[in-house]
Amino acid sequence: MGEVFTKTELRNAFPETSQIDRRMRDLRDRGWKIATNRDDPTLTSSEHRFVAAGAEVWKPGQSRAKTAATSITATRRREILEADEYLCRVCGIAAGEVYEGGVETAQLDVARREVIKPGAKVMTEMITECRRCRTGGRGGRTDLAGILGRLGQMSQIERDHFSQWMTMDRRDFSMMERLWGEYRTLPAESRRAVRDAIRPAQY
Incomplete structure (x- = not known):
């Protein structure tokens, strides 16, 4: 697994097989994972990578059995x-x-x-x-169960705030949150200057 090949090499290896593109699509429909440069940026547009084998299509009946991972319309x-x-x-x-x-x-x-x-x-x-x-x-993996569980632990105010973010499909950061993000990116000397500036407000 992991070998890189081109369609030309595949045609040369199986000269008796026609419509190589279609044959590769058929393999993907049956669970075979063959990456292109859309999946793996290290590949060129003419290269493919064999990732994992799927159904044993050379066995009787297996060549017709599509997997659940078939292409979407x-x-x-x-x-x-x-x-x-x-x-x-x-x-x-x-x-x-x-x-x-x-x-x-x-x-x-x-x-x-x-x-x-x-x-x-x-x-x-x-x-x-x-x-x-x-x-x-x-x-x-996405842990929907975990997200729903944490949502159930929120107060009503927090749930209302979260609902607003979902409605807008974005989160508006407060000034304090934006400042914190900028502070974290500062060099050590500049971070000390910020800490010195805010320290008097603590007393």
Whole structure:
């Protein structure tokens, strides 16, 4: 596993097999994980990486049995993007926007995310992610049960405040929170200057 190959190499290795692209899609539909440069930025546009094997398609009956990880339809993909407001739900970037500090533009795609539901049941849900976040966050799980549990521990005021953030789909930081974030980024000498400035107010 982990080997990198190109379609040309694959065609040369199996000259009797036609429609290599379609054959690779069929393998993905049956649980085979074959990464492209959309999944792994270290690959070029012509390279693929073998990640994991799926159904043993050479065995009778296995070649027809699709797994639950089959490709989604274009209609379903559009519905997921619309529900996520065409934003990466990890970093918040929109398609075509340039990442901070660089020239790379964001590309959005639909990814599968394992979600731990109440009762410890694990389900797979779809989410919009940019290519950078999708690559960096593979294998993660979302603990919905834990989030709901912590939500139940909040006071009504906290729940109302949280509800406002959900309605706006963003969090407005207070002046104190913004100052804290800036303070944490200061060099040691400048942090001491801030501490000296605030110390008299404590007495």
